[in-house]
Amino acid sequence: MSFPQPADVVVHGGTVVNAGGSGPATVVVSGGRIAAVQSPELPLPPHGRAIDATGKLVIPGGVDPHCHIGQRLGEYAQLDDYAGASVAALWGGTTTVVDFAIPEPGQSPIDAVHERRELAAVSRCDTALHGCVTSWDDTTAKQIAAMAEGGVRTIKLFTTYKDVVMAEPDTVLEVLRTLHAQGGIAYVHAEANHVIEDAQDLAAAANRADAGHHALTRPELAEAAAVAEVLATAEHVGAPVYFVHQTTAEAVDLVRAARRRGVRAYTETCPHYLTLDEGTYADDHPERYVCCPPLRAPETVARLHARALTGDVDALGSDHCCYSTAQKVEHSDDVRLMPNGLPGVETRLPVTFTRLVADGGMPVERFVALFATNPARLNGLTGKGVIAPGADADIVVLDPQARRRVAVADLHMQSDYTPYEGRELTGWAQSVLSAGRVVLDADGFHDPGPVGRTLHADPIPDHLLT
Secondary structure, three states, rough: OOOOOOEEEEEEOOOOEOOOOEEEEEEEEOEEEEEEOOOOOOOOOEEEEEEEOOOEEEEEOOOOEEEEEOEEEOOEOOOHHHHHHHHHHHHOEEEEEEEEOOOOOOHHHHHHHHHHHHHHHOOEEEEEEEEEOOOOOOHHHHHHHHHHHHHEEEEEEOOOOOOOOOHHHHHHHHHHHHHHHHEEEEEOOOOOOOHHHHHHHHHHHHHOOOOHHHHHOOHHHHHHHHHHHHHHHHHHHHHEEEOOOOOOHOOOOOOOHHOOOHHHHHHEEEEHHOOHHHHHHOOOOHHHHHOOOOOOHHHHHHHHHHHOOOOOOOOOOEEEOOOHHHHHHOOOOOOOOOOOEEEOOOHHHHHHHHHHHOOOOOOHHHHHHHHHHHHHOOOOOOOOOOOOOOOOOEEEEOOOEEEOOHHHHOOOOOOOOOOOOEEEEEEEEEEEEEEEEEEEEEEEEEEOOOOOEEEEOOOOOOOOOO
16 A cells, blocks of 8 residues: 555554454554554555554544533532543543533523533543533424534433433423434433432431432432333333443343333443442542442442443443542532532543453453444544544554553542542553544653544434444
8 A cells, every 4th residue: 555645653563453353453644534554564654653552452542422521510610621631531542522511500502512612622632512401491492403403412311400400201202302303312311310319318317418328318229210211201202312320230231121122222331330339438538439320339330340241331431520529528418419420531441441351351342342432423423433544543552461550649630539549450541642643652741732623423323333
C-alpha cells in the first residue's frame, strides 16, 4: 500500500483489538483519522512519528457513555469543568465523553443542551450529550425533534428524585415513543421512587439515614421494580431503552429476558458496582462511597460480575461525579441531603480491565465492546469505538502485564479522593491518541488545548447489538 504523503503517526508492533477480533497489525494515522490497518509484515510507510507497541494491546479510544461534568444539583456544584474532566479522561484512555444536559429549575431541555454545548468548548477530547426530560408539556415533542436534528438522540429519564428531576410514568411513555420516532434511545435511571422514599423514612426513624447506612435507604427491590415497569412501557410502545448503572443480576436479567422477547433493551454497569461493595460504608469515610444506586452486598456484586463475564452487560460507564470529601461529609448524617456520586472517568479503564480481563478472564475483544464499541453505537457516534480505515484516530496502547497502585496524588480528576486508593491495577494507558494527536506517551501528557469537537449523533439503528 502506498500513501500520497507521509503519515502523521504509525503505531506498530502491537496487537490491534476490536470488538470483532484481534491480531498483529500496524495502524497508520493521517489527518486525524485511521488511514490504514496493515499487515505487520509490510514496511512502515513514511511517517512523522512512530509508536512502538511491541508486547502491548492497541485498542480503540474509550467512549464513556455516562459522565456528569461540572453540574450543579441543588446546593452542590461538582468541582470539575470540561477542561479538567477531559484531561482526566484522556489520561485514563477515554477519548470521548458523553455528558448530561439536565435542565435547571425552570429551564427547558433544549436550552440545557445549548448551555452544555457552550461549556464543552474548552474540552480536550470529543464530547457528546444526552438530553434530559423531567415533565411533558405541549412543547416537549418539538424540543425532542429539535434535539435530534441538532445531533442529540439520547435522553435521560429519572424514575426517582421526586420534585427535582423525576419523570412520571406518562412522561416516560411519551418520551420513549417520541424519541424512537427520531432515531433515538432513552437512557433511564431506574429506581422506584415510592419504595426509596419509604425506605429512607424508615431509616431516618431508626436514626440510620447516615452515610454508613446508605445501602439500607435504596434497596435492590426498588431497582428491579422500576426496571420492570419501564420495560413494560418500552414493550408497549415498541421503543428501545437503555438502563444506566445497573447494580444487580435481577435487573440485568429483566433486561435480557425482555431482549429475548424482542424489546431493544440494553444494560450499562459501572466500575464501582463490579468492584466495591457495601462494606465500604463501614470505612472511616463512608460518605465518599455514597452513590445512587448504592454499593450492594458482596454476593450481589459477585452475581453482577458473573453477568458481565457471560455477556449480559452491554456497556461500561463511569457515572463520573467529582465532589470533594468536604462536600460529601457536610450532610453525611442524612443521605437525603448530601451529594452522591464517585469520581471515575480516569479510572474506568484500569478498574474494569483488571476486574474483567486480568482477574476475570474476559476476552479482550469483549472488553473493547463494553469499553468503546457498544457505547459508541448506542450513542449514534459513527467513527468511534473501532480501529479501522476511516474511523477517528482515537487509539490507546496499554500493557496488559504492567501493574500500578492507585493513589489519588497520581490522578488528575479534581477531587481529593479516589474510591480505589491503594488498589493494584493493570490496564493503564501507556500512549493515547485523540483525533490523531499524541496526548499521552512516556514523556507524560501533552495538552492539545481546547480542540475537542461537539459530536452530533446519527440515528441509532433498531437492531444494534446481538
